[in-house]
Amino acid sequence: MQDNSKVVVITGASSGIGAATARHLATAGMTVVLGARREDRLQALVAEIEGAGGKAAYRVTDVTRSDDMQALLALAKERFGQVDVMINNAGLMALGSIHKVLAEDWDRMVDINIKGVLHGIAAALPIFQQQEKGHFINVGSIAGHKVVPNGAVYSATKYAVRALSEGLRQEGGTIRTTLISPGAIDTELPMGSSDEKTVAAVKAGYADAIAPERVAESIAWAIAQPAEVDINELTIRPTVQA
Numbered sequence: 001m002q003d004n005s006k007v008v009v010i011t012g013a014s015s016g017i018g019a020a021t022a023r024h025l026a027t028a029g030m031t032v033v034l035g036a037r038r039e040d041r042l043q044a045l046v047a048e049i050e051g052a053g054g055k056a057a058y059r060v061t062d063v064t065r066s067d068d069m070q071a072l073l074a075l076a077k078e079r080f081g082q083v084d085v086m087i088n089n090a091g092l093m094a095l096g097s098i099h100k101v102l103a104e105d106w107d108r109m110v111d112i113n114i115k116g117v118l119h120g121i122a123a124a125l126p127i128f129q130q131q132e133k134g135h136f137i138n139v140g141s142i143a144g145h146k147v148v149p150n151g152a153v154y155s156a157t158k159y160a161v162r163a164l165s166e167g168l169r170q171e172g173g174t175i176r177t178t179l180i181s182p183g184a185i186d187t188e189l190p191m192g193s194s195d196e197k198t199v200a201a202v203k204a205g206y207a208d209a210i211a212p213e214r215v216a217e218s219i220a221w222a223i224a225q226p227a228e229v230d231i232n233e234l235t236i237r238p239t240v241q242a
């Protein structure tokens with residue numbers, strides 16, 4: 001039987017895939033602990049979930065700060081007694097030609113997409129080790145499988161998430177690791193570039209993007225597997241996406 005009493009920490013829960021996943025898991029009966037920087041969004045989402053009879057908490061969290069991430073996990077553990085799933089979802093896609101040397105965008109992507117995931121791993125791992133169980137769900141991308149023009153640095157960060165996930169899995173023992181690799185999903189992600197022309201081009205390429213709820217359902221399915229089953233990777237993209 002499915003265990004819906006799980007406590008799930010989600011980064012990047014203020015919009016897109018993270019918010020859709022929070023709603024979906026809370027509706028299924030799980031307790032969700034939400035982290036992101038935009039407090040108004042987190043507050044509204046927690047109120048919505050609680051208003052529907054669910055359990056949720058939030059903490060303003062910048063994933064680039066290890067102390068913020070430690071505090072987010074501490075909140076989950078102290079308030080709800082355990083952490084069953086850590087979803088490292090926060091991310092930034094600042095696309096642009098590598099020849100333009102958009103060094104600030106490179107820094108932001110490395111800090112959020114790679115170091116943010118590492119901070120999440122570091123904060124959750126001691127809890128999982130003590131419990132002798134846990135589940136990392138890291139949100140990578142199909143960009144972690146192939147590089148396209150203007151996507152080199154974003155891809156590099158997502159290849160890194162894939163490598164981290166595989167390493168975690170190999171050394172995980174009873175701790176599960178799932179890599180989620182989405183294609184075009186209809187969220188605020190295309191807005192991440194610092195260059196307006198790139199944002200417009202990326203948005204045009206998202207015409208067939210699918211709803212973030214589809215990713216949330218896949219995450220829920222991976223969580224629902226029995227403890228001895230680890231779904232290692234799920235790739236989800238619009239049917240028409242090349």
Ligand code: NDP
Binds near residue numbers: 014018190
């Ligand atoms: P959104 O832009 O809607 O969500 C990104 C989330 O990350 C927001 O909640 C944002 O919250 C949070 N975030 C960004 N920077 C930080 C930070 N420093 N600290 C804490 N939170 C942060 O996009 P998606 O929902 O699409 O993105 C979620 C994940 O999915 C990302 O890892 C992305 O790379 C991945 N992905 C998305 C695809 C898509 O097509 N949409 C395709 C493939 C992968 P806030 O600003 O409030 O901090």
